[in-house]
Amino acid sequence: MNGTSAIKVIKWNFISVLFLLAFGSGVCAQNDTISSAVQSITRDELFKHINYLADDDLKGRDTGERGQRVAALYIAGEFRKSNLERAFGDKEVEGYFQRFTMVNRDFGFFYAMSRKKYRTNYSGIIYKGASGTSTKQWVETNPVFIGSTGNPDYSKCNKEAALLVTEGNRSLNAMIDSLGELTKVRLLFIAVNDKKLFTELEANYWSLERFQLESDYKKLLDHNVLLRDYFSFRNDSISLVLLSQKVTKDLIGFKTKDLLKKAKKSENLGEQIAEDSIWSYYKGMDTLKVKLTENVGTIVKGTEFPDELVVITAHYDHIGWRDTSNYNDSVVIYNGADDNASGTSALIEIAKAFQYLADQGIRPKRSVLFLPVTAEETGLNGSRYYVQNPLYPMDSTAMVINMDMIGRRGYLMRKGKKKVYAAAFQSLEKKSKDLNKKYDKKNKDIIVDYRPGLIRKLLWKKGSDQYSFTKKCVPAIAYFTGLHKDYHKSTDTAEKIDYDKLLDITRHVFLVAWEVANNTEDFPINRE
The missing domain is CATH 3.40.630.10 (Zn peptidases)
Known part of the structure; x- marks a missing residue:
């Protein structure tokens, strides 16, 4: 010693x-x-x-x-x-x-593999299972690109999986409030362009997932509007999958800044732009224990x-x-x-x-x-x-x-x-x-x-x-x-x-x- x-x-x-x-x-x-x-x-x-x-x-x-x-x-x-x-x-x-x-919050488990890269919600992915997702599911999908969170085009999505890229913190909250318009989507990938935002969300994701005093849990959400809006979101059918900048490149094949450029051109919306299909395995729903x-x-x-x-x-x-x-x-x-x-x-x-x-x-x-x-x-x-x-x-x-x-x-x-x-x-x-x-x-x-x-x-x-x-x-x-x-x-x-x-x-x-x-x-x- x-x-x-x-x-x-x-x-x-x-x-x-x-x-x-x-x-x-x-x-x-x-x-x-x-x-x-x-x-x-x-x-x-x-x-x-x-x-x-x-x-x-x-x-x-x-x-x-x-x-x-x-x-x-x-x-x-x-x-x-x-x-x-x-x-x-x-x-x-x-x-x-x-x-x-x-x-604690049990957000469920998510695993994705594409382009010979695999990731889970323990490494650059924040997953919130839909409240109706109680059983395990395997899905092969190539999500439809519907633009940025600042100006999403929900009319372009007629598939079960969609992809958005973030454009500022406030628009992420606004987008979450309007998710009811995505009637067919079951799995929504959100590429987070802001590294600081993702790091903050991920840190608090783990904080909420481990058991803690009830008073500490409430204090954590009460003192952060962004976190409160995101983690209080519940939906019976849509599971959210937030991707870090690195995981976006690994799974989708594009940098988040390039996705933002694509979001400004209407001809890219409604297209399946990922370089390869994404195999996704997910189970469990967002549950407060x-x-x-x-x-x-x-x-x-x-x-x-x-x-x-x-x-x-x-x-x-x-x-x-x-x-x-x-x-x-x-x-x-x-x-x-x-x-x-x-x-x-x-x-x-x-x-x-x-x-x-x-x-x-x-x-x-x-x-x-x-x-x-x-x-x-x-x-x-x-x-x-x-x-x-x-x-x-x-x-x-x-x-x-x-x-x-x-x-x-x-x-x-x-x-x-x-x-x-x-x-x-x-x-x-x-x-x-x-x-x-x-x-x-x-x-x-x-x-x-x-x-x-x-x-x-x-x-x-x-x-x-x-x-x-x-x-x-x-x-x-x-x-x-x-x-x-x-x-x-x-x-x-x-x-x-x-x-x-x-x-x-x-x-x-x-x-x-x-x-x-x-x-x-x-x-x-x-x-x-």
């Missing part, structure tokens, strides 16, 4: 830990209880959680699907068994959930500063499953044992350890929110929703601690060493180093790398849920054991987890979280 240095950590030398945590009257009894809380985090419980969450029956915990909802109920059930307080309401089970809606999903939350209230918050988070969703029955009569399940049943299991056990202390009358000075979030794999949407709708105001959040993939040995870790990266953000690097070192000196089996170089700068700055918080200027520490060959594959399974390593990391994060929740002097709330 570019020469990053490492420090040796804890073998749970409790004499050292007791010394570090000692304060006030009744110190010995309290420290004995904290030691017992550390020991209450067990390998067996971590094993149980991961094997449940990464079981085939949950089918990869895809956001909004049955497996993800079952996982949410399991986590809430574990909180409830430990008498942990509901964070989001008073209802028996519902109070553990922060529910929200996500949406809606998913209901939920973050899970429990809180341990603080004593001296109950309105200040430390957030412990880990995402519990994964990428689901894929039907491969077309070619091997099976399904592929992405179990996500390390990503991120490992972090979720650690979070559950840390929450239970905090509650163990609370049951003995020992509570942190600050409140601590344990927040397993959903929809990380769709773009950090669960944590994004939380920071937009926080339990406490964001300026009352002292720190977030995130755990994502903490159960394996990544590519860059030395063989035989139990190593975990601790990436710090929002000017927390020095304090994170000191904080980890405070509990690290006696353990020869784990290395905490508190300066993970490229991991911090490239992957982890925006790569997991702490980013939603750091965008709100909340300091963060993110724990991570590195990428490996099973990342986002069906082979990320429970038997490959290093449970001894996960146990040590979980206990370490518990002690760090306890320190942050009580040390208001070294970790003040400061947004300046």
Whole structure:
């Protein structure tokens, strides 16, 4: 990792830990209880959680699907068994959930081949399937050229496929409004002459196609008239196929600027001008999909500063499953044992350890929110929703601690060493180093790398849920054991987890979280 240095950590030398945590009257009894809380985090419980969450029956915990909802109920059930307080309401089970809606647009799939060139709506084509196009179709066609969007001649089209070339942004919108005049056309190719316009449309095409918060979806369309007009267009019979300048040349055989010249001559209108027929395959209609999903939350209230918050988070969703029955009569399940049943299991056990202390009358000075979030794999949407709708105001959040993939040995870790990266953000690097070192000196089996170089700068700055918080200027520490060959594959399974390593990391994060929740002097709330 570019020469990053490492420090040796804890073998749970409790004499050292007791010394570090000692304060006030009744110190010995309290420290004995904290030691017992550390020991209450067990390998067996971590094993149980991961094997449940990464079981085939949950089918990869895809956001909004049955497996993800079952996982949410399991986590809430574990909180409830430990008498942990509901964070989001008073209802028996519902109070553990922060529910929200996500949406996406499925525009359908389009494939075209002509002149030995082929393209899809993943490479220079924007496709919007007609609302009546629910089945797959193969079409061989040579579209009729009907001019430019500024002055189309719909009377020249008596075929099922037509071709237009754009002439300015506004005329594209006007043309879309008048498409009802094309009574016979089923497939309308639109060659976009404006490179900037196509790039903008294509970028937002992908933004709308991935699942996102409903509020973000509406905001994207509300702030761009062109996009709103184009993407809100619906037609029962006409599928739109927008072509980039390069794809127009590949499929039609003409540059868009040459098509504009042809559009000015009436003798070219109504002609099939493509150099060769276009084979088109398309299926699916433009559909708005809606998913209901939920973050899970429990809180341990603080004593001296109950309105200040430390957030412990880990995402519990994964990428689901894929039907491969077309070619091997099976399904592929992405179990996500390390990503991120490992972090979720650690979070559950840390929450239970905090509650163990609370049951003995020992509570942190600050409140601590344990927040397993959903929809990380769709773009950090669960944590994004939380920071937009926080339990406490964001300026009352002292720190977030995130755990994502903490159960394996990544590519860059030395063989035989139990190593975990601790990436710090929002000017927390020095304090994170000191904080980890405070509990690290006696353990020869784990290395905490508190300066993970490229991991911090490239992957982890925006790569997991702490980013939603750091965008709100909340300091963060993110724990991570590195990428490996099973990342986002069906082979990320429970038997490959290093449970001894996960146990040590979980206990370490518990002690760090306890320190942050009580040390208001070294970790003040400061947004300046």
